[in-house]
Amino acid sequence: MATAKIITWSRPNKDGQYPIGIKIYNNGKTSYIFEGHTVPSRDAWNAKKQEVRKAVPNAARLTNYLTKKLTEVRDQALEMDTNKENPSPQRIKKVFQNELENTEAGRKRLMFADIAGQYLQDALDSGDLDVYRSEKSRIKRFLEFSDGGQIPFSEITVEYLRRYVIFLKKDKNRNGNENTPRKPLSNRTIMNHLLGVRTLWNRAITAKMASRDDYPFGAGKISIKFPESPKIGPDFDELEKLEKIELTKRRLHHARNICLVSYYFAGMRITDTLLMKWTDFQNGRFHYTMSKNGEPGSLKIPEKAMAIINQYKDDKPAHDLVFPDLKRLESLLDRTNLRRAVNSSEGRINKAIKEVMGMIGSTKNTSPHKFRHAFAQRAEEKDVHPKVLQKLYRHESILTTMKYQSNFSHRKADEALDAVLGL
Structure with missing residues (x-):
């Protein structure tokens, strides 16, 4: 008959922690179920009392989780023995995990930390370095609040998230150096943290590891609404001064060139500017696919833009790129290295x-x-129609364009103010 017990692994992982989980054995064969839980030493599991020693953080919760899981494994083994299957430990493990995936017990046994860890690993594997860096810091705060994330999604309720918001409001911005006073987190930062939790909730639902009935977001629940932030760029006079100023330092001259080319091509994002290739210029137009959303298109080539681009004609950087910022990369296909290089250049x-x-x-x-x-x-000052701007910006929806342009529509409000004040 197959048996099972809780054990700690004999060797530490790369962080010096010892994995703790379930060992299944039968007829001299063994199999293990580990799901990322660790303890600081092998003797952190008290076999006599069947509990994680109290010195370990969240000992009681981890003990309850492991004990419950051990009971489920033993029940599965007993059921298979009763059916005279004489299962191997590997078979018990496989049946146990597959059966639990589509049950309420299976959903509850998967903790927030499990989904979060896989989400971050997926971001790394796909080369989304920006996503990995930003989400890692947000997830870290939730793990601090939730005792390491050892909480099932069903317990991440509306009330739980309201307490999390209070926790965030008490926290301080950690990006400054030692000489910079810590500031409370902004409302936008708090909304981004909630958005991260919602993203993981949705992943858990898609994987059938959480129930939509428990979903804490939406009308009458936790609402994520980002506060408007001012969008202020260089005005026309400043742009003219940038065009005319003589810059002897190459790094300053190059930075000015990059920013102006971005402006000339309808505010093209810096990633697309740095990835601009000579072969993108065909039949008097600039053809490129926006990296953010994969939208293709072409633009007229302004003379001012071409005058700057031609300054780099003799540089011959690698990969047919116009600008030299990414020339040290061996390949542009490695998304992780590419993202790292773009961030560094930016x-x-x-x-x-x-x-x-x-x-x-x-x-x-x-x-x-x-x-x-x-x-x-x-x-906005030139009254360019939103439909035209939608095409220039490569927005999928005209509503996105109109919402974006509303940040720059001040004329009617200014006229109304003047009318009321009699100016």
Whole structure:
């Protein structure tokens, strides 16, 4: 007859922790069920008392979880023995895991930390480095709040998330250095944290590891609404000064070029600007597929843009790229390395363009992305139709375009203010 017991693995993992789980054995054969739970030492499991020693964080909860799981494994083994299957440990493990996947017990046994860990690993494997970095920090805060994430999704209720919001409001921004005072998290940051939890909830539902009946988001529950943030880019006078200023330092000259080319091509994102290739210029037009949403299209080539691009004609960077920022990459197909290189380049350009803006007398907190805002502001001033802007921005929905442009529509409000004040 097959038997099972709770054991700790004989060797530590890369973090120096010892995996703890279920050992199944029968007729000299063994199999193990580990799901990512660890303890700091092999003797953290008290076999005599059948409990995780109290010195281990969340000992009681981990003991309950392991004990419940052990009971389920033994019940499965007993049922198979009763049916005279004489199962191997591997067979018990397989049947146990497959059967639980589609049951309420299976959904409850999968913890938030399990889904979160797989989500981060998927982001890494697919090369989505930005997603991995941003979500990792948000998940870390939820793990702190939820005792390491050892909580089933059914217990992440509306009330639980309201307490989480209070926890976040008490937390401080950790991005500053030691000399920078910590600031409370902004409402936008808090909404991003809730959005991360909702994303994992949806993944758990899709994997049938959580029930939509327990879903805590939506009308009358937890609502995620992002506060509006000001979108301010360089104005027309500042753009003219940027075009005319003589810059002797190459890094400043290059940063100015990147930002202006982005502006000239309808506020093209910096990733697409850095990935611009010579072969993208065909029949007097610039053809490219937006990296954010995969939308293809083409644009007229402004003379000002071509004048800047031609400055790089003799550089001959790798991969047929116009700009040299990514030339050290062996391949553009490695998404992780590509994302890392783009982020590094953007950081350098961001620092340099701030310096240039100071040189023309501007106090605006400018970044490469703000030149997208600059284009949108000029488009609003020129009354460009939203349908045209939708095509320029590659938005899938006209509603997205109209919502984005509303950030720059000030004329009617200004006229109303003047009318009321008699100006």
